[in-house]
Amino acid sequence: MARTCLLAHAPARHHFFAMQALDPMRTAPPPPIRLTLLTGFLGAGKTTILNRLLSERTVVDTAVVVNEFGEVGIDQLLVEAEVSDGLIELSDGCLCCSVRGELVETLERLIDRRSGDGRPLARVIVETTGLADPTPILAAIMTHPVLSQAYALDAIICVIDALNGAANLENHVEAVRQLGVADRIVLTKSDLAPADFDMLRDAVRAVNEGAALIDASKAAPLAPRILDCGLSKIDGTLGDPAEWLGERHGRDHGRHAGHSGHGDAHSHAHAHTDTHAHDHAPHRHGAVRSMALVHEQPIGEQAIFAFLEMLARFEGGNVLRMKGIVHTVEQGERPLVLHGVRGYLHPPARLPTWRAGASRKSRLVIIGENLNEARVRDLFAAFTGKPGVDAPDRTAIEDNPLAVPGMRFS
Numbered sequence: 217m218a219r220t221c222l223l224a225h226a227p228a229r230h231h232f233f234a235m236q237a238l239d240p241m242r243t244a245p246p247p248p249i250r251l252t253l254l255t256g257f258l259g260a261g262k263t264t265i266l267n268r269l270l271s272e273r274t275v276v277d278t279a280v281v282v283n284e285f286g287e288v289g290i291d292q293l294l295v296e297a298e299v300s301d302g303l304i305e306l307s308d309g310c311l312c313c314s315v316r317g318e319l320v321e322t323l324e325r326l327i328d329r330r331s332g333d334g335r336p337l338a339r340v341i342v343e344t345t346g347l348a349d350p351t352p353i354l355a356a357i358m359t360h361p362v363l364s365q366a367y368a369l370d371a372i373i374c375v376i377d378a379l380n381g382a383a384n385l386e387n388h389v390e391a392v393r394q395l396g397v398a399d400r401i402v403l404t405k406s407d408l409a410p411a412d413f414d415m416l417r418d419a420v421r422a423v424n425e426g427a428a429l430i431d432a433s434k435a436a437p438l439a440p441r442i443l444d445c446g447l448s449k450i451d452g453t454l455g456d457p458a459e460w461l462g463e464r465h466g467r468d469h470g471r472h473a474g475h476s477g478h479g480d481a482h483s484h485a486h487a488h489t490d491t492h493a494h495d496h497a498p499h500r501h502g503a504v505r506s507m508a509l510v511h512e513q514p515i516g517e518q519a520i521f522a523f524l525e526m527l528a529r530f531e532g533g534n535v536l537r538m539k540g541i542v543h544t545v546e547q548g549e550r551p552l553v554l555h556g557v558r559g560y561l562h563p564p565a566r567l568p569t570w571r572a573g574a575s576r577k578s579r580l581v582i583i584g585e586n587l588n589e590a591r592v593r594d595l596f597a598a599f600t601g602k603p604g605v606d607a608p609d610r611t612a613i614e615d616n617p618l619a620v621p622g623m624r625f626s
């Protein structure tokens with residue numbers, strides 16, 4: 217199971233969301249390298265999309281990391297475009313487990329190369345294997361002291377094909393996770409299955425209601441639609457928080473998309489071979505859902521970090537991804553950007569200012585698997601001073617270790 221192969225660089229679980237102090241005196245580091253994770257189930261069309269991206273005029277100063285099973289790097293041959301900064305291929309194995317260390321080393325080398333020969337490196341695109349769970353990959357980067365400073369996640373892109381996409385979501389937990397955590401969803405092969413397109417769209421929205429859907433069959437360049445979609449753009453401008461948080465595409469605060477698990481007990485024993493075979497025993501996975509937390513008033517830094525600490529402690533294992541923009545009491549003009557995965561927090565960053573016209577409410581989006589949403593809401597309410605319904609008292613009485621045995625509210 218993917219969760220068992222977590223995090224070569226992970227601190228102990230109780231250090232989830234370990235905070236790194238925001239040090240205003242620190243000298244300005246070079247701009248972070250934008251990291252794009254290109255995911256999607258087996259055969260969905262990732263390499264095709266990558267080729268198309270690399271053929272576009274605006275995709276420059278980019279390194280590409282691909283990972284393919286087997287001795288012959290087939291994907292390396294398929295990536296046809298010339299990439300000025302090089303194509304790096306990882307050896308066989310799955311990026312979310314056995315090759316994760318190699319990816320970390322590769323990303324470290326790219327930083328060294330940038331400072332070594334002075335060649336510009338603005339972006340790295342990592343194409344994952346079709347069965348990879350993107351969350352341990354990201355967590356390995358976020359918890360790495362050097363990589364977490366040098367790289368900024370631009371987006372997780374999930375490629376999903378109209379032919380097999382719905383069936384993959386039905387049958388493979390990896391496909392659901394890849395889609396659930398995506399910031400952009402690229403739909404491919406609509407030419408092969410036009411009639412199923414609406415059904416696929418519904419299946420996609422049941423798992424991820426917020427991410428922009430990009431139809432790859434449209435001839436328009438892809439790069440402007442799927443690259444540089446973070447809050448801090450490569451050219452120094454500010455991205456749209458509503459877009460980043462998935463509010464533009466249907467996520468409604470307080471509502472959530474749901475996806476129930478299917479099948480029987482899941483075993484993700486990654487028995488990698490050169491035929492792409494993961495041991496896909498029948499699996500059971502829970503609901504992948506997203507929830508939004510909103511707070512109108514500025515929140516104290518201590519309160520938001522205490523909330524994140526509690527979230528990590530109680531629900532960290534169920535958080536696939538978390539992103540948020542927070543209006544803090546301490547620096548009201550500089551929004552705090554939060555980004556976490558699997559209970560680990562990327563070093564928080566401050567934007568220089570709010571984007572003109574953007575809402576200044578604090579908003580957090582949490583994508584979880586089997587997340588106890590009521591508990592998350594109660595915790596958030598407890599730390600942001602929003603009076604909750606009776607739940608906290610009730611919990612205190614019923615779940616308190618000193619509670620009277622058998623004491624239950626009706």
Ligand SMILES: Nc1nc2c(ncn2[C@@H]2O[C@H](COP(=O)(O)OP(=O)(O)OP(=O)(O)O)[C@@H](O)[C@H]2O)c(=O)[nH]1
Pocket residue numbers: 256257258259260261262263264265291345346404405406407408432
């Ligand atoms: N008709 C059609 N074929 C496509 C489209 N996108 C990809 N393909 C084909 O689908 C096959 C798989 O595409 P790839 O780009 O190799 O898919 P992938 O996700 O990289 O595959 P893996 O690395 O094996 O997981 C190839 O034969 C592509 O030519 C599309 O939009 N329409």
